[in-house]
Amino acid sequence: MVKVREDHPLLHDGSLDVERWLDSIQQSQDVKDPERLHEALLLAKQLSDEAIANRTYWSIDSAQMGIEMANVLLDLRLDTDSIVAAILYRAVREGRLALQKVERQFGETVATLIEGVLRMAAISAIQNSSGDSVLGQREAQVDNLRKMLVAMIDDVRVALIKLAERTSAIRAVKDAPEDKRRKVADEVFSIYAPLAHRLGIGHLKWELEDLSFRYLQPEAYKQIASLLDEKRMARQQYIEQAVHRLRDEMLAAGIKCDVYGRAKHIYSIWRKMSRKNLDFSQIYDIRAVRILVPTMRDCYAALGIVHSLWRHIPHEFDDYIANPKENGYRSLHTAVIDTEGKILEVQIRTHDMHEDAELGVCAHWLYKGTDTSAKDQGYEQKIAWLRQVLEWHEELDDLPELAGEFRSDINPDRIYVFTPDGHVVDLPPKATPVDFAYRVHTEVGNKCRGAKVNGRIVPLTYLLNTGEQVEILTSANAHPSRDWLYPDSGYLHTTRARAKVTHWFKRQARDQNIEEGRQLVMRELDRLDLADEALQPVAEKMNMKSTDDMYAAVGAGDLRLGQIVHQVLQQVDQRQPAPMDQQELPLLRRAAAPKRTDDSANDVFIEGVGNLLTQMASCCSPVPGDDICGYITKGRGVVVHRSDCDNVLHLGAHEPERILQVSWGDEPQHRYPVDMKISAYDRTGLLRDVSALLANERINVLSVNTQTNRNDNTALMSLTVEVDSLEHFARLMNKIDQLPNVIAARRIRGGV
Structure with a gap:
């Protein structure tokens, strides 16, 4: 039996006098809605008496356990819903009271609190499980841990009720068998004393540590x-x-x-x-x-x-x-x-x-009144509470490998956003609304057609931030787009969401996958001016029997376009090279690298100019980090000065045309010029937007030519730009494609 506190009023049979207990706490506490407490106490006592009579739970008087939990929570000044949940928790846990009945009789909040506390048992199950049993249920355990965490974050009272339950449990095992005492003490010491410490509840932390120490190391305790x-x-x-x-x-x-x-x-x-x-x-x-x-x-x-x-x-x-x-x-x-x-x-x-x-x-989280929904509480408070829960997880060093994996999955570097109902969803950095949709539910992701963040419509490529509220707009006719799987598109950043989209496409017909995969491959190769290359050898290198198998894999999301492009480039490289003075690289023509002369000048890059000697000015001796500029000398190349050097200011006033812009840092040793063509519907500011994008991407433009067709109001822009690699060029074209009015951007050879 649970030993109730000596100051609790008892009946002649040793059980708790419900009426006198309720009167005593009303005299010492500001208890709201005592009628609900009375109703819960009578129900818990009735169910406990029936269980004891049937000898189903002979070692525990769950009504008295509920009173013990209620006393702990009253000391913590929690509200009536929490006290009712504590009183009924044991009966629900033992299967003698259904959550549906709790919800009907005592309200949704009480039922939700009890459900959250039941989920917290997941971490106790891992603490007490052997390796084999846990490994056999790894996915279910991780899911339970995640549910537990979200339940705790949604409502701090869940963690406090669980703390009260474990405090009552360790008080109650004084006369239990030694193995039972040690099992409870080990769990309390490893998990719940650190939680009490993390939440700053000093008097509970000390009690839990002392009682656990008493059972785990009795000789040291007695000494x-x-x-x-x-x-x-x-x-x-x-x-x-x-x-x-x-x-x-x-x-x-x-x-x-x-x-x-x-x-x-x-x-x-x-x-x-x-x-x-x-x-x-x-x-x-x-x-x-x-x-x-x-x-x-x-x-x-x-x-x-x-x-x-x-x-x-x-x-x-x-x-x-x-x-x-x-x-x-x-x-x-x-x-x-x-x-x-x-x-x-x-x-x-x-x-x-x-x-x-x-x-x-x-x-700080005193629940006042009856409306305590998460959405009525400030985001800052919820985030602060969430951080405490995560830090508590970091203290649980004694958990098995599975809990360690879970901790790494919820580290504080992740972002935490809210559903419209105020529930917390954790995601990795750079997650998008599409990642969020698949994190909420697979069908929400599959039917996603738009998103709102803090009530404002945002693109599906928007990068979410901690504390934002996200709402997914769905449609019955919507379905995933294959563009979501393209890495440079920016729609997906989580493995989970990518796997869900891939699975959706796998369920589609093979013929559809082949056709859409062929379109994706040919569009990408055409953009890079590689569409004439034979693809059967490429398919064989990827262990595919035919190009159709390769197209189907691309269409289903099992194979990425980058892998195919890489193989195509290797295939071009293996051909007999042309003479060096006529050779064009498979991707691009290599531009001359800036020439360096002395060791100190190796850290200087002259923008837009190659094959020039450089040396550091002795008058001001610039060092990395200084604001610098270059002066073209007669016969000695470019001399690099500090921008505030008196000599260079004097020279710049008389010969400004000989001053060059230079910068520090390791610029790429090789840049490749590439010709590209942009077709778009003409509009005011089109050239400005393209130029701004190129400047933001630090792209050096060697030439640009724009032609406008007044008949169909289209513009054709021919550019020669310098890029570092194929991937660099592909990212650039994707960003240009997203500019308003742009029809297409593609590479061309020889300015054709």
Whole structure:
């Protein structure tokens, strides 16, 4: 049986007196809607009595367990929905009460909270599973972990109810068999004490650690406990004297304060002894007091008083007000030594800081009223809470490999966006609305035709950011586009979404895949002026029996266009090369690289000019990072000066035509000129937009020619540009294709 607290009113048979318990908490707590609590208590007690009578759950009185959980949550100041969920949780977990009935009788919020707590059992299952059993259900376990995380992020109360349940469980195993005690203690110590710490709930963290330590290392626990008991009376007397002295000095200084002795927790003493290899007598904070003051200024004034009364110990002062801990804990810690050589630890904090230290996240997520939906809470609060959950995951170093994989999948570098209902979806960086759609549901992705971010229509290539709310627009007639699979299109960035789109196309007819694959391949090769190349050898190199098989693989998304283009280029390379003075590379003609003369000049790149000698000016001695320019000399090439050099300013005033733009950095050693053609419907600003795009992409334009056909209002632009590689050129053409009014962009040979 669960041992209820001694101050709980009991009936003659030892069970809880529901009416008196409810009256007692109403007197000490501001309980809203006590009628719902009463209804939940009666239902839980009825189901528990039936189970005990049928001996189905003989070792647990689930009604009393619910009361224990409710007491923990009342101390944390949670709302009525949370208390009701705690009271009914055990009955739902044991299968004696359906969630549907909970929802009908007590509301959707209570049912959702219970469901979230049930999902949190996933991490406990992994902690207690052997490797084989976990590996056999890897996908299901990862899915459960993800559901658990999302449930916790959606509502902090889920984690708090689970903490209350595990606190009640470890309190209840005092008289259980040893293996049961160790199993519960190991789980609590590994998972839930770190969670309480991460949430800043100090009093729960200490209790969970001490009880776990008691069952996991009973001999060490008894040793520390006996050492504390031996000198308890003398220590208590010493602390009382210190408290009186501090209180008098603080009042004399005009500072209102509360001063009291602080109990030292057994596990923290043992941990400090083990970590620092210290003897019990060397632990500074066995004797400890805490000072609570109204303001932060009073904290530092109180610190001055403490240090004026006793000599402080060097290196034993911590200012967690100026530098709070990761979980938000703030306080001043100091250790002092009196005239008798006794050491005293003093903690100083404001009342608000103390509330934060004891209640942590509960001090900021107080649920008031009845409407607590996620969408009514600020995004900033939700993101802050989410970060705490993720950091807790990082502390779970004892979990098996699977949990480690899950932690790496939800690292803080990911982005977190919200559905229209306020639920959190985690995605990798650079995720798009299409990635989001497939993350929500496969059919949502397949039917996606548009997206809104924060209520505004955005392109499907839009890169999502943490904290944004995303809504997917769907249509019954919509379906995935093959362009989504093209890497340079920017529609997909997650493996999951790409796999879903690929699977959709695999279900389509082979003939359709062949035809659409052929169109994609030929369009890409035509754009690169490689359409005349034989493709059967390329298909054979890719282990395909025929070009149709290759086209089908492209159409189904199993084969990427880049792989085919790469093989085609290798095929061209293997031909007999032409004489060097006539040779054109398979991709492009190689432009001359800038010539370097001395070591220092190797870091300088002269834009638009090759085959020029360069040297550094001795008058100003520019170094990488300086703003620089070049001056064309007579016979000595280009001399590089700092831009603010007096000499070059003087020369520029008289001979501006001999000043060149130069820059630092490792520019590509080889650039390739390529001729391309852009056809578009003519409009004002077309040439400006193309030029701006080329400038943004750092493309050097060697020549440009524009012709306009007034009959059909089209424009034909012929350009020669310098690029680094085929991939570079392909990306450039894709971006040009996306400009308004552009019909097509393709490569041409020899300016044809």
